[in-house]
Amino acid sequence: MNPASIRLAAAVLGLGLLASCASQVPAAPETRPAGTAPETRPADAAFPRSVQVPGDPAQKITIPARPQRIAALSPDAAEAAMELAGPDRLIAVPASSAGASLSSHAAQMAKVPTKLPPGNDPDPEQIISLAPDLILVTTRHGGERDAQAALAEAGIPMIAIGNGWRTLEEVKQNLTLLGSALGAESKAAELTAEIDRRARDVAARLGEPERRPAVAILSNQAGRPFINAADVLASDLVKRAGGDLVADKIGLRATAPVTAEQLIAAAPDAILLIDVTGKGRESFAGVLDDPAVAELPAVRDGRVTLLPARISYGTGGVRVADGLEEIARWLHPEEMR
Structure with a gap:
């Protein structure tokens, strides 16, 4: 076994031990400000669930619980996850996502604990060491495809988006897919409906130029x-x-x-x-x-x-x-x- 494989295996073992220890810690009681009602997500909170991920071949990914430690390896997936899940559930995003030219949520992205190095070549060992419960990748990036293979061995649920976010239709498909994976179907439906509504308005106003x-x-x-x-x-x-x-x-x-x-x-x-x-x-x-x-x-x-x-x-x-x-x-x- 080469040194890189040994390090990756050690990281996977460490992740398993961390999860085992975590399962033995009693859950903290829910706390919220006095006078407020608990958050309810009846349609979006049903876990475990299986998510069908398009691709060649298509994959069925089982997500055991509503993800709370999401590592988004590409700026496009990070932006979508931010819109769907908010900043508290993201633990890693690309450093470029904190730039105002690239992200509409730059200030929130800046507060995510881990910024992945520039470029599209994430380090699988670094990702695994963060103990994510869901990984998001976009496979149009060669470096992410390479990392995907190594990360798959860790057994962490991973959504690999195969299209390139190249059209409004692909953006809507990806928002819907990620909404299902994150337990945010209602929010995803709201966002895709807004895109549809505004695209129809532009088409109606332009007619046939x-x-x-x-x-x-x-x-x-x-x-x-x-x-x-x-x-x-x-x-x-x-x-x-x-x-x-x-x-x-x-x-x-x-x-x-x-x-x-x-x-x-x-x-x-x-x-x-x-x-x-x-x-x-x-x-x-x-x-x-x-x-x-x-x-x-x-x-x-x-x-x-x-x-x-x-x-x-x-x-x-x-x-x-x-x-x-x-x-x-x-x-x-x-x-x-």
């Missing part, structure tokens, strides 16, 4: 401007908001660093900047300030807008409806009055 501007979507998540492919949530929002995608026009298959030449050749009608890092429009200056790019009609005529990732990426939760409305107002101000 006479023009659909071609939109280039740029983001700054890796320290330099990237051009986004069609498989990100912002792309779905643009299409629902009455725009077309430059990514489709130029056959872009994967999000990648953008060059001035590429943007000039794409000739977008409008440019949407997604601020992941909180560094604002200045972080896109390397491309937008290129003299030839500055002469593009989209740039010259001011058809460039900046949105925070917290309302336009998969970390948005119910706030993606804000992003949809903002983009629709930007592209079609007359219809969205």
Whole structure:
């Protein structure tokens, strides 16, 4: 057995001993402020329960009790868990989740006890040592897929989200799935209903737009401007908001660093900047300030807008409806009055 396996096995054994000891400690009596009624969740509190997790193959995950120590390994899952369960039940989230550009709950995220290191390569030993009773991962991230295999050996209930939070439909599916896993079905139904209601309102107000501007979507998540492919949530929002995608026009298959030449050749009608890092429009200056790019009609005529990732990426939760409305107002101000 190699050293890493030995350490992982020791961590799993320690987790088992911790759980055994905990089961022998009498439960503390419930306390609450005088004059208040106990919290009731008749429809949401039935545990143990089995949760069907879509995937290839699909999995049935048994959750023995309402999770109280949730480790969310990706920003998108962390944001959804925060909206569904609140801060008191989260014990670990990515460090990036405490950034106001990425999260609508940055202040609450900052109070979560453990911040996982930047990037998408969580350390299984660290996660196990936290003694979580539920782990949330998003398997589009390679590092999380690798960690998933090691964490599975620990026997901790784990929800592995296989889609990429790339569309409103996927966001709603994930909120529903996590609502079931967390014992928060009513809250999940409330959030998905709000997304549906606001998306229908935008569609009704736009109708069939006479023009659909071609939109280039740029983001700054890796320290330099990237051009986004069609498989990100912002792309779905643009299409629902009455725009077309430059990514489709130029056959872009994967999000990648953008060059001035590429943007000039794409000739977008409008440019949407997604601020992941909180560094604002200045972080896109390397491309937008290129003299030839500055002469593009989209740039010259001011058809460039900046949105925070917290309302336009998969970390948005119910706030993606804000992003949809903002983009629709930007592209079609007359219809969205």
